[in-house]
Amino acid sequence: MSNRPGRIAPYSNPAGGWGALKYVALNLVRERVNAGKLGTLLAQNQPDGFDCPGCAWPDRKHTSTFEFCENGVKAVAAEATSKRVTREFFARHTVAELMAQSDYELEQHGRLTEPMAYHAASDKYVPVSWDDAFSLIACELHALDNPDQAAFYTSGRASNEAAFLYQLFARMFGTNNFPDCSNMCHEATSRGLPHTVGIGKGTVTLDDFELADTILVFGQNPATNHPRMMGELRECARRGAAIVSINPLKERGLQRFQDPQSPGEMLTNGSTRISSMFVQPRIGGDFALIKAVAKRVLEMDDDAGALGRPRVLDAAFIAEHTAGFPAFARDLRAESWPLLLEESGVARDEVERLARLFAGSERVIACWGMGLTQHKHSVATIQMLSNLMMMRGQIGKPGAGLCPVRGHSNVQGDRTVGIEERPTVAFLDRLKHVFGFEPPRHHGYDVVTTIRAMLDGRVKVFIGLGGNFASATPDTPLTWQGLRQCALTVHVTTKLNRSHLVHGRAALILPTLGRTEIDMQNGVAQGVTVEDSMSMVHISYGINPPASPDLLSEIAIVARMAHATLGSHRYDWLGKAADYALIRDDIEKVFDDFYDYNARVAKPGGFHLKVASRERQWITPAAKAQFIVNAIDRDTPIHRARAAHGQRLLTMMTTRSHDQYNTTIYGLDDRYRGVFGLRRVVFINKDDLAMLGLAAGGMVDVVSVWDDGVQRVAPGFLLVEYDIPRGCVGAYYPETNVLVPLDSVADGAGTPTSKSIPVLLQAARQLSIAQ
Secondary structure (H helix, E strand, O other): OOOOOOEEOOOOOOEEHHHHHHHHHHHHHHOOOOHHHHHHHHHEOOOOOEOOOOEOOOOOOOOOOOOOOHHHHHHHHHHHOOOEEOHHHHHHOOHHHHHOOOHHHHHOOOEEOOOEEEEOOOOEEEEOOHHHHHHHHHHHHHOOOOHHHEEEEEOOOOOHHHHHHHHHHHHHHOOOOOOEHHHHOOHHHHHHHHHHOOOOOOOOOHHHHOOOOEEEEEOOOHHHHOOHHHHHHHHHHHOOOEEEEEOOOOOHHHOEEEOOOOHHHHHHOOOEEOOOEEEOOOOOOHHHHHHHHHHHHHHHHHHHHHOOOOOOOOHHHHHHHEEOHHHHHHHHHHOOHHHHHHHHOOOHHHHHHHHHHHHOOOOEEEEEOHHHHOOOOHHHHHHHHHHHHHHOOOOOOOOOEEEEOOOEOOHHHHHHOOOOOOOOHHHHHHHHHHHOOOOOOOOOOOHHHHHHHHHOOOOOEEEEEOOOHHHHOOOHHHHHHHHHOOOEEEEEEOEOOHHHOOOOOEEEEEEEOOOOEOOEEOOEEOOEEEEOOOOEEEEEOOOEOOOOOOOEOHHHHHHHHHHHHHOOOOOOHHHHHOOHHHHHHHHHHHOHHHOOHHHHHOOOOOEEOOOHHHHOOOOOOOOOEEOOOOOOOOOOHHHHHHHHHHHHOEEEEEEOOOOEEOOEEOOOEEHHHOEEOOOOEEEEOHHHHHHHOOOOOOEEEEEEOOOOOOOEEEEEEEEEEOOOOOOEEEEEOOOOHHHOOOOOEOOOOOOEOOOOEEEEEEEOOOOOOOO
């Protein structure tokens, strides 16, 4: 860990620009990336190169030599690092010793080089052969009383081919237990949109951004989480499109951006203003805000009708393409303005401005991130946003539509090819027809129910295809207890992380190739495919030599697990893993939209998967888009806690720092928010500091308020005065995941409510910085 003293220093420069270039250089040095590998960056997101292992933002037809961003460089540098974790490293360190290290320190050790097995007597990981590792997995799976005692976790970094083989293996084994990272991020999108527009995917492509005149950005910080999106927003702003940031935090990246690829801006230290309007709802207030805008738009339409003016609503779209509007309109008219304003935390004049902008725009794109999805009412919020967009026909026309911005690079693709704990009957029937076996029909476990099942002894084997389950999940002590009760935990990974140290009685670390590395099978370089946030499927080829000769690809690891467990009499696992095109042939047999898969993905830029709602085809029972009525819920944990604790009760949102991607900590700075060398900070409004009798720079313990009698405390946080609404605070995860109760999940989605945690601040009892 860095020995620099932490400091708070407000950042006045634009996002991107020279600051981004400086941190690119720092990360390349920190990861000791050899000079010969610097050319790797030029192959990132290129037709003959590899897809970024970071975010899922799409590429603009690979027209630029530089298709990478600061955080993409961090992800690539982490793979291309010259640092190695060898058997000698594990011989020097017990698991207990490694547990005392921070997540940042664990990340900095470098790439794993060979499979390792936990040795309980020494509390160390020791080398194990690949064959013995797969035999142990098969033995533990066969020892289970039933297949549902195993859970198969998937990270969004897994390719379509690896994910497809993985789900086929688990279903042939007999379970639909597929907890995956989407359960913790955009699950509310996947569950909410099918009820409104018929499919849980966005309806726009990058081409639509060239035509939009208004872009609404809800609960998203693209400069940190999807930096390549900033280039798109910059172009929109420069041609006069209105960009509205709707977020409790006024993020620097949505204020001004300096494009590192613009010589003019770089040489003059200039920048582009991004957002023309900022709206800061209280945490969790988006539902009420969107409903307030919808109510005002309806009132404007009523006024226009009374005066004989053109309609504000798209009456033709509503009549031809939707159902349920009369009931929705009645609900809007009956809704209380004081209640909407109180719950949203937004003033009436701001609602008016936003409603008039929306009503006066011909082409609107609504983007959103986890600021909308990690709440108790997140499904209802996304459905309300769909309602608002349908009121003016802003779905299924050029330059307009719904744009959920997914996180990890293939989280959407994994769901498309079958990583789904609630599979449809049609999908299971197709598997049965193509592969000749009866797949399990009952629903499996998602992330939260998997943790519950581990705690109850109903899941005894946990296999993780990537990710960092122990750090990404809520209610940290309970999650760790569940993992430690397992008979076996297995992690397919590139680098050491917390999950490898919170293990079952037996445990395996299986190191795999990174996205940047050459994947050679039988003398032929293999490519893997991914699907981005806008349903574009493209192929990725690594260009660097593997970090170790003992690494296997994710596909090879899954295939050999399956072969060891099930044999190959029903499916030629090893044969398919020798030629990934054969796996794509099988995907094509199961999913009609993947027709001519190998031929289409070979074209530069790949191909677009059909999204029916983009074409105004509605896969709903009524064959129409559906307006859905949802009321404001006043009986929530936040409301109940506030009734008990008054103004002292605060609502916390967890967030990433700029030196972080998901649970991977690349560094200890969050420069856009003015935080350097620190992670245990709480962002808080100055008036709340005064009300609580606290001061910026003071230390507090953060205590979550829940009704199960469990005390959840995150100790030793520095108070940072920040532009955030009254009653709201923000802090980084995974440090604050300990505060998220396991039972606090989204209605209808099961997503942990990491953006709406009721908390109290207390004077710190200890100044701990370790996890």
